[in-house]
Amino acid sequence: MSYQGKFRVWRGDDSGGALEDFTVEVNEGEVVLDIIHRLQATQAPDLAVRWNCKAGKCGSCSAEINGRPRLLCMTRMSVFEESETITVTPMRTFPIIRDLVTDVSFNYTKAREVPSFAPPKDLAPGEYRMQQVDVERSQEFRKCIECFLCQNTCHVVRDHEENKEAFSGPRFLMRVAELEMHPLDTADRVDQAQDDHGLGYCNITKCCSEVCPEHIHITDNALIPMKERVADRKYDPIVWLGNKLFKR
Amino acid sequence: MPELERHSFDVLVIGAGGAGLRAAIEAREHGMRTAVLCKSLFGKAHTVMAEGGIAAAMGNVNSSDSWQVHFRDTMRGGKFLNNWRMAELHAQEAPQRVWELETYGALFDRTKDGRISQRNFGGHEYPRLAHVGDRTGLELIRTLQQKIVSLQQEDFKEFGDYEERLRVFQEFTVTDLVKDGDRIAGAFGYWRESGRFVLFEAPAVILATGGIGKSFKVTSNSWEYTGDGHALALRAGASLINMEFIQFHPTGMVWPPSVKGILVTESVRGDGGVLRNSEGKRFMFDYIPEVFKDKYADNEEEGDRWYTDQANNRRPPELLPRDEVARAINSEVKAGRGSPHGGVFLDVSTRLPAEEIRKRLPSMHHQFKELADVDITAQPMEVGPTCHYVMGGVEVDPDTGSSSVAGLYAAGEVSGGMHGSNRLGGNSLSDLLVFGRRAGAGASEYVRALEQRPAVSEDTVTEARATALKPFQQEGGENPYTLHMELQQSMNDLVGIIRRQAEMEEALQRLEKLKERAQSLTVEGHQQFNPGWHLALDLRNMLLVSECVAKAALLRTESRGGHTRDDHPSMDAEWRRKLLVCNVSGDGVTVEEKPQIPIRSDLLDLFDRTELEKYLTAEELS
Numbered sequence A: 001m002s003y004q005g006k007f008r009v010w011r012g013d014d015s016g017g018a019l020e021d022f023t024v025e026v027n028e029g030e031v032v033l034d035i036i037h038r039l040q041a042t043q044a045p046d047l048a049v050r051w052n053c054k055a056g057k058c059g060s061c062s063a064e065i066n067g068r069p070r071l072l073c074m075t076r077m078s079v080f081e082e083s084e085t086i087t088v089t090p091m092r093t094f095p096i097i098r099d100l101v102t103d104v105s106f107n108y109t110k111a112r113e114v115p116s117f118a119p120p121k122d123l124a125p126g127e128y129r130m131q132q133v134d135v136e137r138s139q140e141f142r143k144c145i146e147c148f149l150c151q152n153t154c155h156v157v158r159d160h161e162e163n164k165e166a167f168s169g170p171r172f173l174m175r176v177a178e179l180e181m182h183p184l185d186t187a188d189r190v191d192q193a194q195d196d197h198g199l200g201y202c203n204i205t206k207c208c209s210e211v212c213p214e215h216i217h218i219t220d221n222a223l224i225p226m227k228e229r230v231a232d233r234k235y236d237p238i239v240w241l242g243n244k245l246f247k248r
Numbered sequence B: 001m002p003e004l005e006r007h008s009f010d011v012l013v014i015g016a017g018g019a020g021l022r023a024a025i026e027a028r029e030h031g032m033r034t035a036v037l038c039k040s041l042f043g044k045a046h047t048v049m050a051e052g053g054i055a056a057a058m059g060n061v062n063s064s065d066s067w068q069v070h071f072r073d074t075m076r077g078g079k080f081l082n083n084w085r086m087a088e089l090h091a092q093e094a095p096q097r098v099w100e101l102e103t104y105g106a107l108f109d110r111t112k113d114g115r116i117s118q119r120n121f122g123g124h125e126y127p128r129l130a131h132v133g134d135r136t137g138l139e140l141i142r143t144l145q146q147k148i149v150s151l152q153q154e155d156f157k158e159f160g161d162y163e164e165r166l167r168v169f170q171e172f173t174v175t176d177l178v179k180d181g182d183r184i185a186g187a188f189g190y191w192r193e194s195g196r197f198v199l200f201e202a203p204a205v206i207l208a209t210g211g212i213g214k215s216f217k218v219t220s221n222s223w224e225y226t227g228d229g230h231a232l233a234l235r236a237g238a239s240l241i242n243m244e245f246i247q248f249h250p251t252g253m254v255w256p257p258s259v260k261g262i263l264v265t266e267s268v269r270g271d272g273g274v275l276r277n278s279e280g281k282r283f284m285f286d287y288i289p290e291v292f293k294d295k296y297a298d299n300e301e302e303g304d305r306w307y308t309d310q311a312n313n314r315r316p317p318e319l320l321p322r323d324e325v326a327r328a329i330n331s332e333v334k335a336g337r338g339s340p341h342g343g344v345f346l347d348v349s350t351r352l353p354a355e356e357i358r359k360r361l362p363s364m365h366h367q368f369k370e371l372a373d374v375d376i377t378a379q380p381m382e383v384g385p386t387c388h389y390v391m392g393g394v395e396v397d398p399d400t401g402s403s404s405v406a407g408l409y410a411a412g413e414v415s416g417g418m419h420g421s422n423r424l425g426g427n428s429l430s431d432l433l434v435f436g437r438r439a440g441a442g443a444s445e446y447v448r449a450l451e452q453r454p455a456v457s458e459d460t461v462t463e464a465r466a467t468a469l470k471p472f473q474q475e476g477g478e479n480p481y482t483l484h485m486e487l488q489q490s491m492n493d494l495v496g497i498i499r500r501q502a503e504m505e506e507a508l509q510r511l512e513k514l515k516e517r518a519q520s521l522t523v524e525g526h527q528q529f530n531p532g533w534h535l536a537l538d539l540r541n542m543l544l545v546s547e548c549v550a551k552a553a554l555l556r557t558e559s560r561g562g563h564t565r566d567d568h569p570s571m572d573a574e575w576r577r578k579l580l581v582c583n584v585s586g587d588g589v590t591v592e593e594k595p596q597i598p599i600r601s602d603l604l605d606l607f608d609r610t611e612l613e614k615y616l617t618a619e620e621l622s
């Protein structure tokens, strides 16, 4: 059942690096992360890789396998041919730290810029009442494991460093949508999404949704509805008038 | 030598799981300048993996529930060895802690009338676990993470700096605690990324580092679980209790080999899943122990009726406490009635419609499909016991989380006592919140009352640095990966789910040899993100903690909860009154007996006398 698999793994740091070839044992049922671990244990003890749960739950082990953004721990070796050379590279959108580990602090910065849940003032803890159907929309977005693969994939920032300032990326636009759709959140998040988080940059290509390991419908269920809300507000004459009259 | 990076805080929290984050929120709300340190990225601590739910007697699904019932279940689950004061505080405060999460933005699954829904779990008399599908840990950690962000946003508004009073240092490993005389003075460690050393000066340190499972070969735990906090506490002079009690979760994946040990949530059984052997028999009916006979159904019909009518039926034996189910599976496999890959069958496919399974157990469905090519809506799963949770940990004051060392606190899985000899499912997440909050408050009070802040001497720092760098100084010594594998194999085989005197003695001999070999660990490369070096440093902790487990297990000549002795198969009421306390002296571990504080009488009154007779000595009952 075992065979010798061929791997090319990117090694290096912020000053540069290159793909390195390895031949390594592959056993039945293994995932790519198992192979990386075997490399560490037998051939490259200082090969850097980030991981934690090894069960697709923590979102640490994001990388690109044959150019596709994926979780290393959820990519089974059986999806490849035994003769295939498998190339593993770090996520491209974020600065390299070393080998497969990138600096994902962009995401934490963006997370901090989304105003937090604004609880209703008149409800004490224990008094919250919400219907299952009403929480389900936001619950879908809360399945996010923050692997940042969608952030890595979105063409607005992939290879476009200059857009990082204005654009929060699909993960955090979805966070804004999650709060907007939370049945008890009291803040208004529609203008924020457009003005502060760059919703306008998104042209709904759905690439983010395609790579999401949690299969969240980021574009269809979060981004497009938010865009619709922005549009409603912009062109709805009553809203427009109200905004004019009551602007602080 | 490069300049040492230094930081100073009021309260230092080591660990960013549920316990650490809740402690940090509390300390910050008490006005303390607080730092959180963690080995992984922020939001990825082990708590993220928790699946089934969080236990709290809110009574949303069955209004007969109350803290008293929860307390009783917890004590029964722990076979009465629990620290009763912790069990009491936990049962009383858990509902508040869960409701509080909603004010931070958590979205639990709902009941029809819009309240938080609660599900059944092993050992809990009523449906009690608040949950979000089977990803409750993710919800918990994300909610606390987002609460921390909201506190940082407040600081930004007030001071123009997000990190004015609460800062997270991620991908950072603490290697040693530092002291000033008898008091805690801070912590020393390294950035995983650069390998550079940092000294944190702080009068109070809260350990929230989680568990020790990585010392065992088959485990549901991740690489973070190397017992760091347990070892840091020991080396700082604090004591550990209950280290002989390790929970083997009955249902881990057994195939394929590379995922062996990964957890299959108990919710599968809570929602109707049943265990069968290779003969197709629901074997759990043969394993109902005497003490639980009146609470569990002795036939399939009654067990099945229970899911819809709990008032008039006893629960199915698949929902016995974890230690019972794990032992039963072990026996079936040993008797040759196991599944092809050495487990038993867990089947939900014939019990619930496919749609319902996908809805209630989405991540299990996903996990089996992706990792094992098994569709759980159509096929049974193969499962077997996996090392899951350590009941033992730092001996703490129940009300404040304080250890025996001034300024050192502990909460969550790294602390001991709350769960006695066996933890009920769902009782950990609530434990994290209840005692995380209490430790945060306890540490804050301690700091506030201090007249003089402790100081760190340069010698301590030099020594901590030298210890951490040792593996680079040596050549041609031991490979940390090899040593780790040998340790895991020894603990798994010799101090595992079923224990015998001779095997544990053998384990201790092997541990001695491993300790010696660990002196000459050698790593290649440099300090920057070097997993070999990280493992070399973690091994020191794993070896120390494994010695505690093996020594305490050898001494306790009875079987109780997460400690099963083949040579002493019954429970002994005299042993219930005794705790085994581990300390470090020289480079070895000493274990001593210590009497338990008798259970307060009003709490004893919550039980029938006939039930107490099963656990307590005649002397205690008189």
Ligand SMILES: Cc1cc2nc3c(=O)[nH]c(=O)nc-3n(C[C@H](O)[C@H](O)[C@H](O)COP(=O)(O)OP(=O)(O)OC[C@H]3O[C@@H](n4cnc5c(N)ncnc54)[C@H](O)[C@@H]3O)c2cc1C
Pocket (backbone or CB within 6 Å): B014, B015, B016, B017, B018, B019, B020, B037, B038, B039, B040, B045, B046, B047, B048, B049, B050, B051, B052, B053, B054, B055, B136, B137, B172, B173, B174, B175, B189, B208, B209, B210, B211, B220, B221, B224, B228, B229, B263, B388, B389, B411, B412, B413, B414, B425, B426, B427, B428, B429, B430, B432
């Ligand atoms: C698969 C699985 C499912 C579970 N399901 C449930 C469930 O449904 N219900 C339930 O109640 N319980 C469940 N549990 C148990 C529960 O999840 C854990 O006991 C609990 O999350 C532990 O939380 P904690 O806050 O103590 O530590 P953790 O969440 O493990 O956090 C430990 C933290 O300490 C940090 N740390 C450790 N050492 C160091 C160091 N040297 N320096 C710096 N930082 C350090 C880590 O990086 C991490 O941030 C489950 C456990 C597993 C493994």
Ligand code: SF4
Pocket (backbone or CB within 6 Å): A153, A154, A155, A156, A169, A170, A201, A202, A203, A204, A205, A206, A207, A208, A209, A219, A223
């Ligand atoms: S749908 Fe929008 S956010 Fe998603 S990848 Fe395309 S442009 Fe980016």
Ligand code: SF4
Pocket (backbone or CB within 6 Å): A059, A143, A144, A145, A146, A147, A148, A149, A150, A151, A171, A208, A211, A212, A213, A214, A215, A216, A218
């Ligand atoms: S939305 Fe999906 S792809 Fe994006 S970070 Fe979350 S889990 Fe990852």
Ligand code: FES
Pocket (backbone or CB within 6 Å): A050, A051, A052, A053, A054, A055, A056, A057, A058, A059, A060, A061, A062, A071, A072, A073, A074
């Ligand atoms: S290691 Fe957690 S998602 Fe891969």
